[in-house]
Amino acid sequence: MRAARNLIITLLVSSLLCGCTQTEQFKLYGESEEENTNISTWVGCGWSIKPGEKDAVSEAISIMEEGLKGKKPEYIIAFMTVDYNVTEIVEEILKHYPGVQLYGGTSCAAVLTKDGYHTSTNGALAVMGIYSENITFGVGGAEIGDRKSAREAGRAAITEAISNAGLDGKPDIVLITASPGHEEEILSGIEEVIGEDVPVFGGSAADNTIEGKWKQITNDRVYSNGVSVTAIFTSMKIGYAFESGYLIMEKEGVITKSSGRRIYEIDGKPAADVYNEWTSGKVFGKYANQTSGKVTILANATFYPLAKKVVGVDNKTHYISIHPESVNLSDRSISVFVNVSDGERVQLMHGTWEILLNRGQTTPAKALEKGNIEKGETAFGIYIFCAGTLLAIPENERDKLPLLVGQTIGAPFIGTFTFGEQGFIEGVGNVHENLANSIVVVG
């Protein structure tokens, strides 16, 4: 008994001496909602990662309707990953809003809204609905396979879009979602209709594994190899920005032999060898001595892309980023995701995932400045981000991207991850490039 008593006393002392320090609970105050001064435009953004198209659409629409505050959207943008059946998604959306102008496409791995970075093996869906007294939307599209060329498909798409808008004249800005591979031709077709001075912004539809599962959405139509456009007519302010953000390195040369989207020679030397030398072997050095076969260099080349050096009519130099996709070790050519031609100057660029992630605030900031829009005036944004650069960002850092965008523009937005980006560069015109990000803000 005495022994037991002694033990109990000992343990009690120890527990007392262990020390119990009172600490306060760490609390943060709720988010301060930006008061949107734009009372002519109602925008709602919704998202879902639920399994099943019906439930996903139902949830996303429900969240979207909170932002619309009772207004029925006249225009909906929908981006989703290929884990969902796109056709069923479209059907479900149209069940909620028959006759709404619906535009969108598939995104790689995830979608974005102001609420965050949405990804799931079930699929990810984002929708943005807009009702505005000051904006007219027209959606059009075309299947490339149904046309003689991608150029004709572009023409047909914009024509339909303008027609659906019910207005004459050139739109103030055009949104585009195209199938990868023919972006330059499509842009040419669009420009034939609306001219070269109307900004066209968007991205090439993507899938998760570059297997061709991408889709484009035009109202009730879903294309596998098509183009979907939205013609926007508005008196509101429009801001936009389009950039890759990479650092320009000193290494540069002239494409001396190329074909389509393949560079054979730079400065008369095998392109692969020149590129390998420029990158000090960091991209495919260990394969450089092989003389046959093909090596995919997408991932490493994300940090060492090339850029077409272009001088605009404003005499300013612009860099159109090019993503090297693979190297043919036999002919030492490099396959890229943009059209190239002999005589074009190319320069090496370099970037880190930090640079790429920071674009989430620098690009929107430039767009606001371009449109002379104050943060509180922004009604909505549409954000395009290259899928290749997304995958270069560590997975645990990706959720910062929409937070940076939302923090900068202070308004609802929808974002997608693409396999090519199209945008307007002052002094150059509409271009297609890789590894870029863009944003269109309306305020």
Add this chain to the structure above:
Amino acid sequence: MFTISVLTGAIALSILIIEQSKSLEENIHQNYLSLAGVMSKSIEAGYLAGRWPFETLSEAQKHGEIAFWLVAKSDGEIILASNSSMWGKKLPEEYFSNVTASRNIQFEGETIRLIVHPLKITEGGKNWVFCMGYSLKPVIDARNLLLERAFTSLGVVAIMATIASFLLSRNISEPIAKISRATVSVAEGNLDQHISIKTNGEIMQLADNFNKMVKDLRNQRNELEKLLKQKDEFIHQLGHDLKTPLTPMSNLLPLIIEREKDPKQKELLDVVLRNVNYMKKLVMDTLKLAKLNAPSTTLDLKKVNLSSVVRNVLDNNKFLLKENRIKVENRVKDDIFVRADELRLEEVLSNLVSNAVKCMPDGGTLTISANREDGNVVVHVKDTGVGLSEEEKERIFDEFYKVDKSRHDLASSGLGLTICKRIIERHGGRIWAESDGKYRGATINFTLPLYTDDISMQPS
């Protein structure tokens, strides 16, 4: 002592471990402070460059147990954070500081040390801040593990010490205590002790020897009691055998003397009668003393008014006192009660009065007084007679001792004071003599228990 030792050890160990963990905690904190400084500088540089240092922040977060970090503008808005849920929220004013500060907080169920580092980015005269929280769990876990191990060890030691203490107690201390208690009991007269110890070695040997000794003592006591009993029986029998012939002699001789006409024969017969009466008194007193010595004789103890007994005795001896011209002073107060056998008390006082008279052959003063002292009553019987020498004071209570040996005092058997002593001792008191010397009188003092209502106060 054991409890105190264990407690002291526990407290000392706890203090040591806690001090060690505090020191470790401080070292860790300094490291995190440095890290917060580096992260803050990178944020300041990033702000100027227009590019947030996500790589640096990401790398830094991999080190240690960083729970979260955030950057808050001067209005509290969080514009960068490791946790996406924190973006856009507001940092409460209380966390802002112009100097680097630390505090403990609770975050997602864990204790976190929060470092607030002001940034060199200002808005409206107020700094932005960088906050970093790191988990104290490793330090707390390490400390708790140390404490747990220390106290487990201490507990084991305590258990082992307890077992050892128990074994020691059972095999050594307890047996010795048993033997000690038994020895005390034997010293108090209880010879029925027997120690049963189940152990080995010297302790058991000691116990066996003790038991043997007690057994021998018990046998000797029994033998002694037997002899005493035989002695008492002998004395009793002898007394009766002596008293038997003396009784008719003392009864018949007065009749013969009365009828004797010859004066010379009458004188001779008076001598015989006086000797017969002396013999009879001697036998009676001897028997009385034997009876008092017998353990079977009990006293009839009750509440007795001392003053009343004294008055009775003086009254019974008034002729003797008057005849011997003895002045009597009875100073015993009426409120003194003793626990005593009243008849035997009377016998004591009667013997002392008789003795005092003998000591004052030319008359004198007899003073009887009493006072309460330490739960007893002390009675003083004082005379102004022949006094006592030092030797006489010591011996007057001895059997057959007579002060004046030159005279054959047939009125005294030499056992009177011995009988008084025995009676007083049976009452649990004591008796002694005081005198300032020859011809200066003497005082016989004795004590009796003061009467109280506590019936447990019984004289042995």
